[in-house]
Amino acid sequence: MVDASRVAITGLQVFQRALATTSNNVANVGTEGYTRQRVDITTRPSQRFGDGFFGSGARVSSVQRIEDQFLNARVQSSSSDVARLDSYLSLVNRVENLVSGSQGGLDSALQNFFNSLQDLSNDPASIPARQVVLSNSDTLVARFKDLDASYNDINREINTRLRGDINDINSLTSGIADLNKAIVEAKATTSGQGVPNDLVDQRNVLVGRLSERLAVNTVELSDGSINVFVGGGESVVIGSLSRQLSAINDPANPGELRVGIEVGSSAFDITDKITGGSVSGLLDFRSEQLGEIRNQTGRLALVLANEFNAQHQAGLDVNGSLGAQFFASSTPQTLANQNNTGAATVTTGITDFNQLTTSDYELSYDGANYTLTRLSDGVSTSAVAGPFNIDGIQVDIAGAAAAGDSFLVQPTRNGASGIGVLLTNTSQIAAASPVRSLESTANLGSAVVTTPEVLDVNNADLFDTVEIRFNSPASTFDIVNVTDGATIAAGVAYTNNADIDFNGIRVQIQNQPEAGDVFTIERNTGGVGDNTNAVALLGLQTAQTVGGNATLQEGYGALVSKIGTVSRQTSISSQTQQALFDQAVQARDNVSGVNLDEEAVDLVRYQQAYQAAAQVISTSNILFDTFLAAVRR
Structure with missing residues (x-):
């Protein structure tokens, strides 16, 4: 009977622990990261009595966390993907609102500017019309500058958020290392048999938060600790030790921060190895979108300034007076890598604005050859020395470079910030042609001369009076500079509507001239009402000046369309990934989460078992008392 009581007592102890574990599950139903626990009950070793073996009760072999490592990994991976897309999408939407908004975008400002040129061409002498041109040009320039300032603000925000995420990462990895130490120490007190489940849950919560910052891989060791790796194999936690990440300046582009990991007293750049999480979203947006968007906007400003200035x-x-430059314009930016050891200097100029791309370029030197690489697609050109001519730019090299030196060439990066209006008075707007063409009233033929086109405003003889005189027969003509009496060309064969070039001017004569007909090209004195150049300036609205295949407004429309497409695609990807994450969480919780209905069933089951064990003890006591009473007689 004594043996029966002992067996029942083991049952009481087991079911008491089972009830406590179930109660703990219920109490932590709302605790972040809590994993449902289960008591594993096994039989005690049986004992031999006489010719047989009798059971000696039950014992608790362990308290297990109910989890599926595969499902945990799915949640962790999906969490990184969701955080990356959320970070990326928030910045894409910011830029989309900037470029497409009527208050901050360029489209309406460009249209208003060309509308004012239309009004000026209709009434070139009108002072109010000229004032509107200046006013709208100021507004257009302000839009360019505001956009570029907003891009800079976003870049600074990315740097700030990177610093914040890196600080969070360091705090989390330090916490994981501390919990590793506590888990190992706690497990050692049970000779390696028991696991401090609550500490493991706390560590998993930190790993989950870490995966929201960047993608991580974990490896669990036999002592209960885990090692955490990021960036394609860089360890940030090894047992009870953690390695710190840091925000480091990009030596090629100091305005941008990169991610480094401590190696001794220095930091090793792992930016290009980072995937997933909010950090990856920030870095990917900056490299894939922000730089190109800034360059696209800058190219528009450069093309506008160059084309408009040339015509003005x-x-x-x-x-x-001949028209002055209407717009101020920037020059290409060339940055020497801060790690360069040579004495070379690199300058970049623009040779053809129509060929400009939206890419940056890297010029590198390997000790023998220079290589200029277009960063947008990796296309490169190598040579022993400069200059390099590609995509409408010329890169010149002076001085001696050292092996490993590099330079970042950004032809259009500062275009939007560098544009400005140079004119200060309405009288400076050059709406008229500097020269005009006249037909002699004595002409007998039906020929007419076109309005002169100025090819070279710097020609010293531009304003000289020139006559085109038809000989007899009228199949040839002479070109005579009346100002100095010199014959520019004699006996030129006449072809209807052919180009006739002289003194930086081009005209055409159309129809049939007669012998003795004279056409005069002279300075446009008193031509305030002439709209020739205003019409030419207005023509830039429809000229394919951007990349040789798009107008200014089409170029800007392509920018808006591209960022809109990226926004929609990223939004769809974000929604899809969020759904996958929710499914992964649900699948994990189905295994590891606390289900109150199941716990209620377990409570009843363990309570009944506990009561049964207690009844066994009570019955054993009654029988034992009966036995003692019988012996006393």
């Missing part, structure tokens, strides 16, 4: 300088202002 081919006109005549109210004061009778």
Whole structure:
């Protein structure tokens, strides 16, 4: 009977622990990261009595966390993907609102600017019309500058958020290392048999939060600790030790931060190895979108300034002077890598604005050859020395470079910030042509001369009076500089509507001239009402000046369309990934989460078992008392 009591007592102890574990599950139903626990009950070794073996009760062999490592890994991976897309999408939406908004975008400002040029061409002498042109040009320039300032703000925000995420990562890895130490120490007190489940749950919560910052891989060791790896194999936690990440300046582009990991007293750059998490979202947006968007906007500003200036300088202002530069413009930016050891200097100029791309370039030197690489697609050109001519730019090299030196070439990066309006007075707007063409009233033929086109405003003889005189027969003509009496060309064969070039000017004569007909090209004195150059300036609205295949407004429309497409695609990907994450969490919780209905069933089951064990003890006591009473008689 004594043996029966002992067996029942083991049952009481077992079911008491089972009830406690179930109660703990219920109490932690709302605790973040809590994993459902289960008591594993096994039989005690049986004992031999006489010719047989009798059971000696039950014992608790372990308290297990109910989990599926595969499902945990799915949740962790999906969490990284969701965080990356959320971070990426928030920045894409910011830029989309900037470029497509009526208040901050360029489209309406460009249209208003060209509308004012249309009004000026209709009434070139109108001071109010000229004032509107200046006002709208100021507005257009302000839009360019505001956009670039906003891009800079976003870049600074990315740097700030990177620092914040890196600080969080360091705090989390330090916490994981501390918990590793506590788990190993706790497990050692049970000779390696028991596991401090609550500490493991706390560590898993930190790993989950870490995976929201960047993708991680974990490896569990036999002592209960885990090693954590990021960036394709870089360890950030090894047992009870953690390695710190840091925000480091990009030596090639100091305005951008990169991610480094401590190696001794220095930091090793792992930026290009990072995947997943909010850090990856920030870095990917900056490299895939922000740089190109800034370059696209800058290219538009550069093309506008160059094309408009060239045409404006081919006109005549109210004061009778050749047009000045209308817009200020920036020059390409070239940055020497801060780790360079050589003495070379690199300068970049633009040779053809129509060929400009939206890419940056890297010039590197290996000790024998220079290589210029277009970073957008990796296409490269190598040579022993410069200059390099590619995509409308010329890269010149002076001085001696050292092996390993590199330079970042950004032809259009500062275009939007560098544009400005140089004119200060309406009289400076060159709406008229500097020269005009006249037909002699004595002409007998039906020929007419076109409005002169200025090819070279710097030609010293531009304003000289020139006559085109038809000989007899009228199949040839002479070109005579009336100002100095010199014959520019004699006996030129006449072809209807053919180009006739002289003194930086081009005209055409159309129809049939007669012998003695004279056509005069002279300075456009008093041509305030002439709209020739205003019409030419307005023509830039439809000229394919961007990349040789798009107008200014089409170029900007392509920018808006591209970022809109990226926004939609990223939004769809984000929604899809969120759904996958929710499914992964649900699958994990089905295994590891606390189900109150199941726990209620377990409570009843263990309670009944506990009561049964207690009844066994009570019965054993009654029988034992009966036995003692019988012996006393």
